[in-house]
Amino acid sequence: MLKLKVASPDVAKQHLETLGKRFDEAMSAWKSPFAGYPPFTSDLKRVLQSERDFILVGDVSRLHKVVQQVKHKAGPLDHYLRNRPSAKSGVRQADMEKLITKLGEIFDYSKFIYKGVGWNAYKLVGSYSLRICPYCHLHHVNYHSQKAGDPKKLELRPPLDHFLPKSIYPYLAVSLYNLVPSCHQCNSSIKGDEDPSETMPHPFDTSVALDMSFTLKGSPLGIAGVTHEELGLTVTGNSTWDEFATFFHLQERYQWYAPEVTDMLKRKQFRDESDTVVQSLMRADFILGFDPLDYEKRALGICLRDIARRQGVL
Template sequence: MIQLPTNGPLDEQTHLSTLKAVTLDKIYQEFSVLRRSEMMPSPTVPTLASLVEKYLKSEIDSLLIGKPSDLRIHIENFARFFSGFHQYTKINPTKKQKSIFDADYAALSNAIRNAFDYDAFSGEKDGWGAYALVKNHRLRICPYCNLNHVNYHSDDPVVTVKKPRRKRGVPKPPVVKKFTMRPPLDHFYPRGHYPYLGISLYNLIPSCHQCNSGVKHDDDPFQKQVKTPFEFPPNSIQFSLENAQDFAIPVTGSAPGTPIASVKIKVIGINGAQSHVDFFELVDRYGWYSPEIQDLYNSILSYWAVGPTLGSCLIAGDMIRGFSESDREKRALGICISHIYTELINLPRSN
């Protein structure tokens, strides 16, 4: 919904230089365990695991900093070269699903997941890790929905939480606490299905909890041809009112607002973005915000009641929306409010 700029060369090189050597070492360690198991009886036997290990090592740079199109190529390569394993991870069954659970495939998947160690990346707060990546994106609002904030706090000043006390005339140092918080980093292509994309730079998207945990879960955008935020066409989701004519602004004076129940927000994706609208359940989710659109309409009525000159001036638009047009992607519900505001003020005036 919100197009993200591609990560700069500095971020890509930092990501690669920080994670390449340690990931290659983890690949060696994890597959050494498999080599000692029945799955890889001999290093000279080209078993599935040995072939996968070779692929991961040879493609390590692309797996870590490849663009979204590169990541899709890796998914397609696994489907082509390791089809049985690929089909298994698409289902990603648990041990309780005995009829389809396969211990060898599960061991291989876990080895890859452990090698491309998102848990370590996620917990890193001081060096290059999840906190630094989120900070570099500089997002305020979830790029999937434009509804919720993605709060980031890590560089906040240290706060004294308890007054220092004296002991034998020597002041004790203050007890301090540094507040840290970041939004979830969503694996756009789910790690459960594609464990080799666990720390791919262009697969990690700062998002709100609703999109990450409440809507997306482990659903696979690859299967539904949903574009990543890095590839999202600008202005490809349009908002309007299904019953816009009911909101025509009176020629003079103010008028009671249309009842909230009649506010019906229409969400349409263009340029291939309808799959995004459907995948993230945006029609139902935006329906929750009918009261905000009612407030917008009432604000327009109030300004027009003062006079059409004030009601139509540019600064009035900023005041009614609550933000400037250029900041709409940085405000919760900003794109929707901006589109519907424009629609309302351009409706024919009613008597």
């Protein structure tokens, strides 16, 4: 729900240099004949090499084109990953598993999230200066914790969601615009390994404007007598954003925050029922609880601002 700004040229350059070097080293060591690999392996390798830069720092539309090329040259791999048997089933294909392992080495996400010297996930997330989850805009991004002695030390890095899950697209595991800082709820509890369709808006896709609206069911008039249980909050994704809202279960999740909306409406009512002196002192930021210009930096900010506009606060 929050449109993210694309990475700066310096960030993209660092990402390409660091991950590109690892890619080149892994590819140089992976030589034909590809014994034990699927028959399409040489074709897949050529696609990955030709699309190297686009895979690592290409925009959203370019990543989708890469996916289509891989499907064209290595269709059985895509089908296998989408229907991959469990490890305990005993029916996994040895050649496919060998290829998946190799792709994991070439696009090594575990190495990227290691907090060592050089460009890594911590520095990438820090470059965005992001406080609120771009998917739901309800929660602050949750920080990982890592025990490093006593007491436990917090490592300040939100979870990075693979918008196109790496379980299906292992070759996009370290792609700059496939890594979305998010909250734990969206990343692990809601989205997981589900594959969003190509039509669903992507936080980094600048070609699709945010188009969400929030409306109230129940009268905001005389709100002092209306409990938050009686106040219904409707979340509507217009056009392709409807698919986004459904995918992340925003309607159900936002209803949980009806008390915060009720609080704002009560502050509005207090202002409306006060004398002109008090009304002149109670600006919009008092009713909202934050500066209207900072709505993207506040949990629930997009929702509260939209409702405040509808109620004549802004």
